[in-house]
Amino acid sequence: xxxxxxxxxxxxxxxxxxxxxxxxxxxxxxxxxxxxxxxxxxxxxxxxxxxxxxxxxxxxxxxxxxxxxxxxxxxxxxxxxxxxxxxxxxxxxxxxxxxxxxxxxxxxxxxxxxxxxxxxxxxxxxxxxxxxxxxxxxxxxxxxxxxxxxxxxxxxxxxxxxxxxxxxxxxxxxxxxxxxxxxxxxxxxxxxxxxxxxxxxxxxxxxxxxxxxxxxxxxxxxxxxxxxxxxxxxxxxxxxxxxxxxxxxxxxxxxxxxxxxxxxxxxxxxxxxxxxxxxxxxxxxxxxxxxxxxxxxxxxxxxxxxxxxxxxxxxxxxxxxxxxxxxxxxxxxxxxxxxxxxxxxxxxxxxxxxxxxxxxxxxxxxxxxxxxxxxxxxxxxxxxxxxxxxxxxxxxxxxxxxxxxxxxxxxxxxxxxxxxxxxxxxxxxxxxxxxxxxxxxxxxxxxxxxxxxxxxxxxxxxxxxxxxxxxxxxxxxxxxxxxxxxxxxxxxxxxxxxxxxxxxxxxxxxxxxxxxxxxxxx
Amino acid sequence: xxxxxxxxxxxxxxxxxxxxxxxxxxxxxxxxxxxxxxxxxxxxxxxxxxxxxxxxxxxxxxxxxxxxxxxxxxxxxxxxxxxxxxxxxxxxxxxxxxxxxxxxxxxxxxxxxxxxxxxxxxxxxxxxxxxxxxxxxxxxxxxxxxxxxxxxxxxxxxxxxxxxxxxxxxxxxxxxxxxxxxxxxxxxxxxxxxxxxxxxxxxxxxxxxxxxxxxxxxxxxxxxxxxxxxxxxxxxxxxxxxxxxxxxxxxxxxxxxxxxxxxxxxxxxxxxxxxxxxxxxxxxxxxxxxxxxxxxxxxxxxxxxxxxxxxxxx
Numbered sequence: 001x002x003x004x005x006x007x008x009x010x011x012x013x014x015x016x017x018x019x020x021x022x023x024x025x026x027x028x029x030x031x032x033x034x035x036x037x038x039x040x041x042x043x044x045x046x047x048x049x050x051x052x053x054x055x056x057x058x059x060x061x062x063x064x065x066x067x068x069x070x071x072x073x074x075x076x077x078x079x080x081x082x083x084x085x086x087x088x089x090x091x092x093x094x095x096x097x098x099x100x101x102x103x104x105x106x107x108x109x110x111x112x113x114x115x116x117x118x119x120x121x122x123x124x125x126x127x128x129x130x131x132x133x134x135x136x137x138x139x140x141x142x143x144x145x146x147x148x149x150x151x152x153x154x155x156x157x158x159x160x161x162x163x164x165x166x167x168x169x170x171x172x173x174x175x176x177x178x179x180x181x182x183x184x185x186x187x188x189x190x191x192x193x194x195x196x197x198x199x200x201x202x203x204x205x206x207x208x209x210x211x212x213x214x215x216x217x218x219x220x221x222x223x224x225x226x227x228x229x230x231x232x233x234x235x236x237x238x239x240x241x242x243x244x245x246x247x248x249x250x251x252x253x254x255x256x257x258x259x260x261x262x263x264x265x266x267x268x269x270x271x272x273x274x275x276x277x278x279x280x281x282x283x284x285x286x287x288x289x290x291x292x293x294x295x296x297x298x299x300x301x302x303x304x305x306x307x308x309x310x311x312x313x314x315x316x317x318x319x320x321x322x323x324x325x326x327x328x329x330x331x332x333x334x335x336x337x338x339x340x341x342x343x344x345x346x347x348x349x350x351x352x353x354x355x356x357x358x359x360x361x362x363x364x365x366x367x368x369x370x371x372x373x374x375x376x377x378x379x380x381x382x383x384x385x386x387x388x389x390x391x392x393x394x395x396x397x398x399x400x401x402x403x404x405x406x407x408x409x410x411x412x413x414x415x416x417x418x419x420x421x422x423x424x425x426x427x428x429x430x431x432x433x434x435x436x437x438x439x440x441x442x443x444x445x446x447x448x449x450x451x452x453x454x455x456x457x458x459x460x461x462x463x464x465x466x467x468x469x470x471x472x473x474x475x476x477x478x479x480x481x482x483x484x485x486x487x488x489x490x491x492x493x494x495x496x497x498x499x500x501x502x503x504x505x506x507x508x509x510x511x512x513x514x515x516x517x518x519x520x521x522x
Numbered sequence: 523x524x525x526x527x528x529x530x531x532x533x534x535x536x537x538x539x540x541x542x543x544x545x546x547x548x549x550x551x552x553x554x555x556x557x558x559x560x561x562x563x564x565x566x567x568x569x570x571x572x573x574x575x576x577x578x579x580x581x582x583x584x585x586x587x588x589x590x591x592x593x594x595x596x597x598x599x600x601x602x603x604x605x606x607x608x609x610x611x612x613x614x615x616x617x618x619x620x621x622x623x624x625x626x627x628x629x630x631x632x633x634x635x636x637x638x639x640x641x642x643x644x645x646x647x648x649x650x651x652x653x654x655x656x657x658x659x660x661x662x663x664x665x666x667x668x669x670x671x672x673x674x675x676x677x678x679x680x681x682x683x684x685x686x687x688x689x690x691x692x693x694x695x696x697x698x699x700x701x702x703x704x705x706x707x708x709x710x711x712x713x714x715x716x717x718x719x720x721x722x723x724x725x726x727x728x729x730x731x732x733x734x735x736x737x738x739x740x741x742x743x744x745x746x747x748x749x750x751x752x753x754x755x756x757x758x759x760x761x762x763x764x765x766x767x768x769x770x771x772x773x774x775x776x777x778x779x780x781x782x783x784x785x786x787x788x789x790x791x792x793x794x795x796x797x798x799x800x801x802x803x804x805x806x807x808x809x810x811x812x813x814x815x816x817x818x819x820x821x822x823x824x825x826x827x828x829x830x831x832x833x834x835x836x
């Protein structure tokens with residue numbers, strides 16, 4: 001037994017080399033590590049350790065579904081009007097769009113039109129002339145998915161525009177987005193930017209009525225009452241605008257903050273079809289007022305003095321420089337398909353993170369030193385060999401975390417503590433067993449063999465039991481619990497390797513070298 | 523190596539199993555006490571679970587005037603606001619604001635109010651906001667993960683040993699988890715996600731301990747076919763006593779290091795670990811082992827499996 005097969009020795013050498021190579025970057029400073037290739041990087045620290053901001057956002061998918069229904073209602077209205085079909089009770093209710101066709105002779109015709117309206121919607125018609133349209137579950141789901149995907153993209157663009165360092169934007173679950181911004185001290189500006197849907201539309205003002213009339217509830221059909229974005233003296237608090245969208249912000253190609261008459265404004269440019277629509281709208285409605293609406297609030301409503309044919313213009317309003325910058329950024333990045341909500345925010349200042357690391361490191365090193373000393377006091381050289389194996393265990397764990405690109409967090413450090421404890425326990429189990437076997441009259445090599453072989457069963461069961469638990473924690477736990485599970489799993493695997501295989505080689509090698517006849521254990 | 527003998531006993535013949543009734547009483551009291559406290563007093567949930575706002579503010583202009591801050595913040599109408607000074611410089615203040623009624627947006631607005639009213643004289647070292655939705659989910663996920671992990675441990679032990687051992691491991695680990703919950707409830711220590719990590723670590727240690735002892739029981743069942751179960755369990759505890767003492771002391775010093783120099787963030791974790799280490803060792807020796815006496819372990823299954831080691835070396 002004392003002759004280890006060559007492949008085992010090679011394996012230990014290879015794994016140790018792997019450990020040292022991949023753990024090494026962690027000793028370097030940030031600048032030095034930056035020069036290393038991407039596959040050889042130090043372990044990334046969680047935001048709780050390095051400082052930064054974590055935001056959990058939720059896409060309001062219910063909004064998307066409502067929007068979809070509302071626009072279906074509008075298309076039903078437009079179609080029936082165009083075909084001169086008399087109807088009543090048109091509206092969305094739950095997930096249905098209901099309408100009743102008044103004249104019996106129109107019903108067959110209406111059924112045809114409504115069926116063709118949207119391929120995703122199914123039509124149900126009753127004998128009394130009431131009909132309902134409903135989107136299939138698959139279509140609703142597709143719509144939600146698309147909204148989340150698109151939101152992810154827009155969030156990414158908005159954050160990229162801000163130029164933060166190494167942001168991470170990921171989808172989580174069905175409708176959530178996790179934004180992690182290392183090094184950000186105050187995420188307020190980002191929250192403001194992400195909190196805006198930034199849906200820009202141009203509408204004509206309804207000049208048949210006044211906002212005073214509308215506030216009393218007399219709003220003409222096809223129009224709506226919208227508040228002003230900013231209250232300013234001399235300007236109305238609200239506007240009555242036509243529901244019809246002349247041009248939408250989705251046709252914008254560029255937007256920049258600039259100045260006009262010394263005041264901050266936002267310039268914009270449309271793509272070709274947007275420019276044409278905008279040109280037509282301004283030509284046909286010269287002399288009227290065009291409301292610029294952002295997220296259902298009127299920024300301003302200037303008079304159309306002349307047709308704007310070049311496809312570009314400016315938005316003026318009561319902006320500060322910062323607001324003009326933010327608005328142009330939002331317009332460049334595009335509108336969110338649905339509002340986002342911040343469910344959770346965690347921001348750790350960089351100095352607190354540094355304090356946590358310092359305290360954690362000092363504690364870990366002190367703990368490690370105490371264990372090392374204790375093992376040497378109790379087991380002498382054998383204890384020192386166990387210490388070496390344990391340190392290799394830590395190196396391997398660090399290397400595996402770095403190699404896999406895992407993130408080390410505070411709960412992750414808890415996992416490391418548990419791993420260290422179990423690694424020490426493994427060696428204690430082995431040595432105690434060897435001691436026992438020697439007392440039972442075995443020779444030194446036989447005691448070593450029996451010690452390792454018998455203790456192995458115990459160590460294996462103890463490790464696997466914990467591994468099983470760690471696997472479940474990883475599967476079902478949330479963020480911090482998962483970080484714990486990852487370090488625990490990797491640490492336990494490393495511990496099995498080092499305490500059973502590596503330590504055994506060292507012990508056997510040492511006994512042979514010193515030609516010991518008895519184990520230096522009582 | 524005389525030192526070892528002084529440190530680690532061997533060949534001891536302590537009668538651990540004899541005190542099982544005393545141990546069961548202690549266990550029963552601990553568990554009942556924990557349940558009572560959890561039911562009556564509940565937990566001091568941190569914002570991870572309760573939702574709400576936590577702000578760690580550091581005054582940039584000398585020590586913070588807690589009195590004035592408290593007055594300002596309590597006037598905001600945000601419900602319960604608690605302030606706590608920590609650290610050694612007198613400049614650090616921990617502000618906790620209860621979860622706001624309404625949706626996620628009201629939480630964010632509340633944070634804005636807090637920051638506005640404190641003014642410019644502060645830097646924010648930590649800001650955490652957990653909305654009502656996420657808090658509930660974190661509780662659910664945590665409970666689910668811990669329960670499943672406990673069950674999985676029991677199944678593995680059943681698979682590797684016998685069902686009696688599985689039950690024993692489940693009960694003793696459950697005992698450790700419940701009493702740690704109890705500790706947090708009684709002392710009013712803040713219960714947050716780090717606490718969950720600590721409880722998981724405790725469960726991990728406890729299971730490790732229990733498996734080590736059970737392994738020795740299994741071995742002895744094969745080795746001493748006629749020994750009474752009572753003696754056999756005692757023998758197993760005594761044989762592994764040296765190992766238990768040494769392992770517990772090494773982990774103990776590590777946790778002490780974490781407790782005293784690990785900083786504010788790790789404090790709750792370290793306290794839980796310290797408790798867990800004690801209770802976990804206790805439960806492995808005094809709960810997991812004596813329980814086996816009430817099961818008929820000599821069903822023949824374990825003994826039938828020949829011990830390969832014995833066959834080859836003897």
